[in-house]
Amino acid sequence: MLDKFKSSFREEAEELLGQLESTLLELEDAPSDAELLNAAFRAIHTVKGSAGMFGFDEIARFTHDLENVLDKARAGKIGISRDFIDLTLRGRDHIRALLSAEDALTEELRRTSDELAEECRKLAAGAEGPGPGGEGDDAGPGAQVPEDIGAGGEEPGGSPATRPKTYFIRFRPGPDIFRNGTRVFSLLSDLAELGECTLVPHVHEIPVLAEIDPEKCYTFWEGFLTTEADRNAIRDVFIFVESDSSLTIQDIDETQINDSRNKRLGEILVQYQNVPPEEISRALSAQKRLGEILVEKGIISKDTLDTTLAGQNHAKKIQDKTAEAAGVLSSVRVASGKLDQLVDLVGELVTLQARLSRTSLDLKEVSLAAISEQFERLIAQLRDNTMSIRMLPIGSTFNKFRRVVRDLSTELGKEADLLTEGAETELDKTVIERLNDPLVHIIRNSLDHGIESPKDREAEGKPRKGTILLKAQHSGAYVLISVKDDGAGLNAEAIRAKAVERGIVAPGQELSDAEINQLIFHPGFSTAKTVTKVSGRGVGMDVVKREIDSLGGSVSISTEKGRGTEMTLKIPLTLAIIEGLLVAVGGEYYVVPLSSVDGCIEIPKQDLEKVGERRIIPYRGDLLPFVDLRSYFDIPGQTPDIAQIVIANTQDSRIGFVVDNVIGDYQTVIKPLGRMYKDVTGVSGATILGDGTVALILDVNRLALAVQTESQRRVQAS
Amino acid sequence: MEEPAGRTGEYLCFFLGEEQYAVNVSRVEVVLEMQNVTRVPKAPPHMRGVINHRGSVVPVVDLRMRFGMGPSALAEGTSIIILQIDYDGGLLTVGMLADGVREVVNLDPADTEKPPRLGSRLDQAVIEGIAKRGDEFVILLDIDEAFRSEAQGAALQAGAER
Numbered sequence: 001m002l003d004k005f006k007s008s009f010r011e012e013a014e015e016l017l018g019q020l021e022s023t024l025l026e027l028e029d030a031p032s033d034a035e036l037l038n039a040a041f042r043a044i045h046t047v048k049g050s051a052g053m054f055g056f057d058e059i060a061r062f063t064h065d066l067e068n069v070l071d072k073a074r075a076g077k078i079g080i081s082r083d084f085i086d087l088t089l090r091g092r093d094h095i096r097a098l099l100s101a102e103d104a105l106t107e108e109l110r111r112t113s114d115e116l117a118e119e120c121r122k123l124a125a126g127a128e129g130p131g132p133g134g135e136g137d138d139a140g141p142g143a144q145v146p147e148d149i150g151a152g153g154e155e156p157g158g159s160p161a162t163r164p165k166t167y168f169i170r171f172r173p174g175p176d177i178f179r180n181g182t183r184v185f186s187l188l189s190d191l192a193e194l195g196e197c198t199l200v201p202h203v204h205e206i207p208v209l210a211e212i213d214p215e216k217c218y219t220f221w222e223g224f225l226t227t228e229a230d231r232n233a234i235r236d237v238f239i240f241v242e243s244d245s246s247l248t249i250q251d252i253d254e255t256q257i258n259d260s261r262n263k264r265l266g267e268i269l270v271q272y273q274n275v276p277p278e279e280i281s282r283a284l285s286a287q288k289r290l291g292e293i294l295v296e297k298g299i300i301s302k303d304t305l306d307t308t309l310a311g312q313n314h315a316k317k318i319q320d321k322t323a324e325a326a327g328v329l330s331s332v333r334v335a336s337g338k339l340d341q342l343v344d345l346v347g348e349l350v351t352l353q354a355r356l357s358r359t360s361l362d363l364k365e366v367s368l369a370a371i372s373e374q375f376e377r378l379i380a381q382l383r384d385n386t387m388s389i390r391m392l393p394i395g396s397t398f399n400k401f402r403r404v405v406r407d408l409s410t411e412l413g414k415e416a417d418l419l420t421e422g423a424e425t426e427l428d429k430t431v432i433e434r435l436n437d438p439l440v441h442i443i444r445n446s447l448d449h450g451i452e453s454p455k456d457r458e459a460e461g462k463p464r465k466g467t468i469l470l471k472a473q474h475s476g477a478y479v480l481i482s483v484k485d486d487g488a489g490l491n492a493e494a495i496r497a498k499a500v501e502r503g504i505v506a507p508g509q510e511l512s513d514a515e516i517n518q519l520i521f522h523p524g525f526s527t528a529k530t531v532t533k534v535s536g537r538g539v540g541m542d543v544v545k546r547e548i549d550s551l552g553g554s555v556s557i558s559t560e561k562g563r564g565t566e567m568t569l570k571i572p573l574t575l576a577i578i579e580g581l582l583v584a585v586g587g588e589y590y591v592v593p594l595s596s597v598d599g600c601i602e603i604p605k606q607d608l609e610k611v612g613e614r615r616i617i618p619y620r621g622d623l624l625p626f627v628d629l630r631s632y633f634d635i636p637g638q639t640p641d642i643a644q645i646v647i648a649n650t651q652d653s654r655i656g657f658v659v660d661n662v663i664g665d666y667q668t669v670i671k672p673l674g675r676m677y678k679d680v681t682g683v684s685g686a687t688i689l690g691d692g693t694v695a696l697i698l699d700v701n702r703l704a705l706a707v708q709t710e711s712q713r714r715v716q717a718s
Numbered sequence: 719m720e721e722p723a724g725r726t727g728e729y730l731c732f733f734l735g736e737e738q739y740a741v742n743v744s745r746v747e748v749v750l751e752m753q754n755v756t757r758v759p760k761a762p763p764h765m766r767g768v769i770n771h772r773g774s775v776v777p778v779v780d781l782r783m784r785f786g787m788g789p790s791a792l793a794e795g796t797s798i799i800i801l802q803i804d805y806d807g808g809l810l811t812v813g814m815l816a817d818g819v820r821e822v823v824n825l826d827p828a829d830t831e832k833p834p835r836l837g838s839r840l841d842q843a844v845i846e847g848i849a850k851r852g853d854e855f856v857i858l859l860d861i862d863e864a865f866r867s868e869a870q871g872a873a874l875q876a877g878a879e880r
Contacts, residue, residue: 348773588757633759671775673758673768675806680761686768686775694756694768694775 005180009054009240013099016043020092022399024085025406031080040088041070046236047095049190053183053240058105059098062113065120066091072124087123089403091116165227167234167249169199172220174244179215182241188221190237195227243333336429339390346379346386347669353379354667355690380667387428391573394472394481395423397436401443401470408447415465416451418443422472427479431571434551435481438544442483442567443468445541450487450565460562462486478553478595479573484566490559492516498525517557521545552684554701556652580687580697582666583646583659585629586637589695590659591668591687596700598647598654600662605641608658615711617656619647626656627707633682650704657698670697681706727824729849731856732799732816734782734790738856740825740849745861747800747811749819752792763789769813771800778813781864790815804862812865823856825849830858 020043027036044067051059066088072078094109094116101109169191173184191197199221206218225234231249238247353376360372398420405418427435451457451466458464469484492513499505499519511519519525520541548555553571572578572595580591581600601619608628616623626645629635637660645656668687673680673696684699729740730749755767755778764783768775778798782790790796795818803810830847846858 351773635759673775674777675808675810676765676777676779676812677758677761677768680758682760683758686756688770688773688775692770693754694770696756696758 005240006054008243009050010099012239013047013050016047017092017096018399019043021089021403024088024092025402027080028082028085037070037074041067041074042233042236044070046239050240053186058113059095062098062117063095065117068124069120078123084123087119091120165251167225167227167231167251169225169234170220170222170248171238172246173217173241175216177217177241177245184217187237187241191225191234194229194234195225197223197225199223342386343390346383349379350383350667350669351688358690383667390429391426392429392432393424394427394432397432397439398423398470400436401439404440404443405447405468408444412447413453414447414451415454416447416468417465418468418470420470425472425474425479427571428573431551434547435571438547438569439481439483441541441544443470446483446485446487446565450485452488479571480568481571482566482568484564486564489561489563489565490517490520490557495519517559521555578668578670580666580668581646582663582695584661584663585633585659586635588635589689590629591666591695591697592646592648592657592700593697594665596648598649601645601647603643603645605639605643608639608643617645619656624654624656625707625711626658627703628658630658648700650701653704655700655704655707668697727826728822729825729858730799730822731820733818733820734785735787735817738854740823740856740858741801741861743822745801745803747802750798750800752796752798766815769798771811771813774811776800776811776813778815779865780815782815784864790817793817801861803865805865823851825856825858
């Protein structure tokens with residue numbers, strides 16, 4: 001049980017540390033933003049508190065000094081300099097290291113703790129001397145001398161949101177909370193630290209002594225908190241127990257509080273405690289008079305007490321209602337394993353549904369067809385909903401890259417900014433995870449090979465500081481992610497020379513610019529003259545390409561000498577389910593991903609024969625190459641008198657596939673073909689049809705590429 | 719099916735052509751009747767295709783072709799034996815075509831002999847041993863070896879044709 005809490009702490013702490021990193025990086029760019037500084041402090045503060053609570057003593061011990069530094073900075077006693085950011089970032093990294101080391105603390109980690117803590121103490125102690133605002137001319141603390149009142153989370157003076165607000169809070173811990181080792185008292189005192197706080201314990205659920213289970217929590221708390229901290233800061237106090245407890249935080253504005261002095265108790269109960277008016281009247285009739293309205297805190301305790309009395313039988317119902325009314329349950333944390341299971345189940349449903357439609361079609365039973373259609377619609381919604389749950393904004397990874405750029409540019413003696421666009425673009429969780437490494441590689445490459453040294457840049461008439469733009473955007477069923485730098489651009493001659501030297505291309509071979517650019521994806525290719533620590537080991541771009549290929553995506557490059565390079569990744573939105581077009585050739589079924597289908601045309605058999613070896617057909621004013629799947633895949637049987645051509649979009653053009661029949665739109669659960677078939681080209685996966693047989697999914701891009709090379713060979717041969 | 723004793727000695731016997739082979743039952747998941755196998759184009763001929771087994775896509779391999787014995791005839795008794803094998807350093811579920819599945823027998827490892835150096839059409843690596851049952855010979859297959867990945871498979875076939 002405690003382990004479960006520890007792992008929940010670790011999860012939450014990872015998240016907080018992630019936020020902390022991006023906050024610190026933002027703070028470096030905007031040193032006078034007191035809200036950022038407060039956010040950083042809150043993150044550290046929460047980590048420290050919870051670490052102590054769950055027995056991560058080393059983290060608690062170390063974090064204390066780091067917190068001090070941030071606190072001093074909040075008080076304006078330490079300027080936000082690069083050194084300050086450096087130290088705090090290193091501190092953050094160290095907490096992460098401690099977190100993953102957990103019980104197996106090494107001497108080295110302890111020493112790092114001590115060293116960093118020492119540095120923190122020095123910085124904090126140094127701050128005492130000069131006094132507020134006395135240092136840091138270039139990056140002074142600016143407007144951040146807050147009117148310090150409470151201990152945590154207040155917003156700076158001058159900002160519009162400083163007016164304290166009042167919240168109604170109900171904290172009902174789960175009955176097992178003591179068993180987990182949680183100290184409820186420290187939670188409540190943390191809460192009280194946030195501002196003016198009145199809490200009333202509700203002890204009416206405590207049974208008679210004989211029936212008490214001493215390990216169970218029978219108490220819950222209600223009360224009011226007037227604070228400058230925002231709702232999230234309040235929530236942060238309970239962050240580690242939230243999943244098992246119920247927490248209600250409700251805004252109350254000042255006027256209501258003042259009003260309540262003059263209101264009847266019954267009215268207040270209806271307003272704040274969600275007691276149905278009927279209940280009040282019933283209570284009134286039983287008790288005759290509810291009593292005079294008391295002043296301020298008196299009211300609060302009395303009325304909540306009465307609430308419990310009046311609504312005891314309805315306590316559960318009331319609580320649900322309150323939560324609903326306050327819109328508290330706006331998000332829920334779910335283990336990703338459960339989500340994967342859900343997706344699998346929906347996948348099975350989709351398959352089963354396809355079988356149902358097919359059966360109802362075969363049976364020609366009208367009533368069944370109606371049910372099947374409705375079912376299909378529902379399943380489609382369920383599928384979209386499930387998929388959308390798995391969608392995450394890609395921005396969460398973008399933050400990591402800022403750190404990469406910051407650290408790496410320092411290391412390389414270069415100056416660069418990372419700008420991001422489209423951080424809100426949503427993508428399947430698994431896709432995002434698998435994109436991380438390739439993107440790091442591309443960004444490193446841009447910094448290492450693309451962006452020039454500040455001196456070179458000035459000589460070129462460019463700003464000293466290079467820019468890398470990381471951009472994500474939706475494009476149909478795909479997401480385009482591009483990394484664009486304003487560096488030197490790819491050096492075509494150097495690439496070519498290197499490729500010749502490595503024996504990748506023949507010395508005299510003619511290559512288009514696009515082909516030369518593609519060479520950098522060749523395994524074992526690297527143009528860096530010296531092998532640097534960062535990139536240039538020749539194991540970069542080919543790995544990127546492989547990973548993107550395996551995601552069903554593609555990589556393209558555009559570059560201009562002296563102006564920069566742009567690398568664009570085209571990634572499918574999801575890996576699990578796609579819409580496909582089911583086609584038949586002979587007795588075999590294939591699925592073409594619908595996202596890449598441009599259109600379908602009919603072609604009489606004799607026309608097909610006439611075109612013969614040229615294998616080019618007119619389509620909407622263009623001449624397109626096509627593949628006869630029957631002959632390409634060696635499928636037995638004769639082409640019917642009228643064949644169909646499915647026109648599909650490929651990475652950079654279009655291609656036609658000759659099939660016997662187009663059966664129709666088909667929701668497809670993608671199943672991997674498995675490791676035994678990993679070398680097969682032209683097929684990217686499989687799917688299970690309604691009747692339980694397997695159909696293969698065409699890999700349009702690979703097929704187009706294979707056909708291209710084949711026709712080139714033919715041309716060369718003739 | 720019979721003789722539940724002697725765990726490790728239990729083998730499933732099946733035919734490839736006229737020859738009798740056996741695999742340890744611990745590797746056998748289930749025996750299926752022959753069904754529609756979806757061909758995967760551009761794959762080596764001994765990889766007959768894929769089937770749907772309990773919602774997963776499972777490859778089906780024709781060991782006869784791999785051993786250079788010509789394709790399976792797909793007659794009445796043809797079955798697909800679903801096996802768990804160690805492939806490229808991980809567990810993999812595969813289907814194996816068999817011309818007929820006989821029974822589970824108890825074979826005492828002490829009774830098995832090492833394969834003779836000559837006179838077998840198979841590479842010795844795939845043979846765990848040869849057991850005698852009455853006056854019949856049963857070849858015990860090392861299935862991990864028999865399904866080993868592509869390049870080696872080709873070499874195996876070449877060796878078989880020699």
